[in-house]
Amino acid sequence: MAVIVLVEHTEGNIKKKSFEAVQYAANIAQKTGTGVTAVVLGTVAEAEMTALGQYGAQKVLHVADARLDELHARAYASALMTAIQKEDSKVIVTLHDINGRAVAPRLAVKLKAGLVAGALSYPDMANGFVIKKAVFSGKAFAFVNITSDVKVISVMPNTFPLQSIDGKATIEKLEVTFGDKDFGIKVKEVNKVKGEVSLADAELVVSGGRGMKGPENWGLIEDLAKEMGAATACSRPVADADWRPHHEHVGQTGGTIRPNLYVAVGISGAIQHLAGVNGSKTIVVINKDPEAPFFKAANYGVIGDAMEVLPRLTEAVKRFKETHK
Amino acid sequence: MKILVCISQVPDTSTKIILKDNNTAINNQGTTWIINPYDEWYALIKALELKESGIATEVHLVTVGKADVEPVIRKALALGGDEAIRIDADSTDSYQTASYIADYARSVGYELVLCGKESIDYNNGTTGTMIAELLDADYIGFATHIQTEGNTVIVQREIEGGEETDSCSLPAVVSCQKGVAEARIPNMRGIMAARTRPLKVIIPTEVVAVTTILSYELPPAKAGIRLINPDNMDELVELLHTEAKVI
């Protein structure tokens, strides 16, 4: 009856957000008197997998098939189904990210299970199996009850703070018989932006809007981001004008991010922009117009010219790092 | 090639959410309804482009909803498409929606099903994947570029920190986002032509939902902003460290 959790890794390094998913599964296991079985797919070292015990997994089922190093959603679903049958599981946890969204809905269909996409709370089992999630692009939250016997939950990354415990997971190999369609998708080319912090996973983000005036001023944003170890983002008009690459565009029609810190520079704070960033824990707004709507959604505000404020902030971060080494 | 585009009706992006009935429902009085932007700007327009370039023979639009969604599906038809299908059901979760669409799609046989990367009301991003599973087809999500070559669809899609190019054979389901196509504005000719295009209504075989929404909550108001003097960025950094605890 163990809770099953899908673990993601990049080139063998388990992602931090997968620790969050394991910890989430452990919370449910504890409440229901079961354990956690993590499913690891592809090439990952044993020590990495054992460490999942620190977040509450007792067991790892490892499918050591190198083809699974890349996302093959149908093969992932087959592997998970094998694990679910073996463990007789009723609750399955994935992440609500690009990979999770390709896998969790398949499992939900296979198991005729209700799915909560993007869980923001642990399930409340006092009256059903109720989980909170964001709706209307963060303008409201819904409490969703899963009414089916089997439950699938995709967990919103960067929502549940990690707390490690002493623990080691045991590792078992899992043999999976894949279907002939499981590897139907061929990956032709991968283009990763090297060396930069990936926006979707970044804990700190510095973002620029039309108030930055032009691409020639983006050095100021990049300097601050670099000093902070932050990823960079932008508003839609900035991406539309090709000042910045499209994957940096956040908001209703771009990416949705939930970093610990979002620094918005020269962005007015239109509702469609806020939709992509209003899950951020702390928001700093730098804008020369005291009437800019973004100030209403911010925790900290600086009224001033970005061209002057940014270099000062970068220097201040530098000084801070020197005194807090 | 026949293409099916999934069209969802959603409240306009600037709608203020107001709760009613003891927070168990949304008050939709006065709400302006629009086509989900990802469905309109990217999935639908891409399908039309494929038809204009002679690759697609027919483009059909499908929506799951009661009669009140018809104005929105008509708006979609004004952009283009040969016919629209409304599956007459009040669907409460993605599983139901996907089941209805998949049942219909199976009965016609589409090579390509296009949907949006997510609907901006319930923000699930799960319907497309479910349709693919129900149709025993491949699914490629978060597409930024789509092209076809014979029986193969080649898709550039977003991955963490970059992009990747995937291909798979048809039939397939692809979810669309920015990059796939350029948004268009419906013109008078389209609006007139849409009136003569068929809007079929289908009564589905009922599928039972597996989730229900019990209640809603509005986010708490921000506790008030703290303004920092632009000459004192050290203070801001200190607050981010000691108070917000984010650095």
Ligand SMILES: Cc1cc2nc3c(=O)[nH]c(=O)nc-3n(C[C@H](O)[C@H](O)[C@H](O)COP(=O)(O)OP(=O)(O)OC[C@H]3O[C@@H](n4cnc5c(N)ncnc54)[C@H](O)[C@@H]3O)c2cc1C
């Ligand atoms: C359906 C729909 C979907 C949309 N989706 C998105 C989306 O996903 N993401 C998105 O971002 N937008 C989206 N938009 C557009 C959105 O409504 C706004 O138009 C957009 O966010 C504005 O971008 P901006 O804040 O960069 O520019 P502006 O609104 O032009 O704001 C620039 C700001 O910079 C300030 N400024 C100017 N000079 C300086 C200076 N020297 N120093 C400091 N501050 C300065 C100004 O006071 C102003 O507040 C969408 C719109 C629609 C209708």
Ligand SMILES: Nc1ncnc2c1ncn2[C@@H]1O[C@H](COP(=O)(O)O)[C@@H](O)[C@H]1O
């Ligand atoms: N009621 C609906 N009718 C038709 N298509 C829908 C419906 N709901 C969702 N979709 C499609 O599925 C996509 C993802 O929606 P969702 O899974 O709800 O985020 C949307 O962009 C639409 O293309």
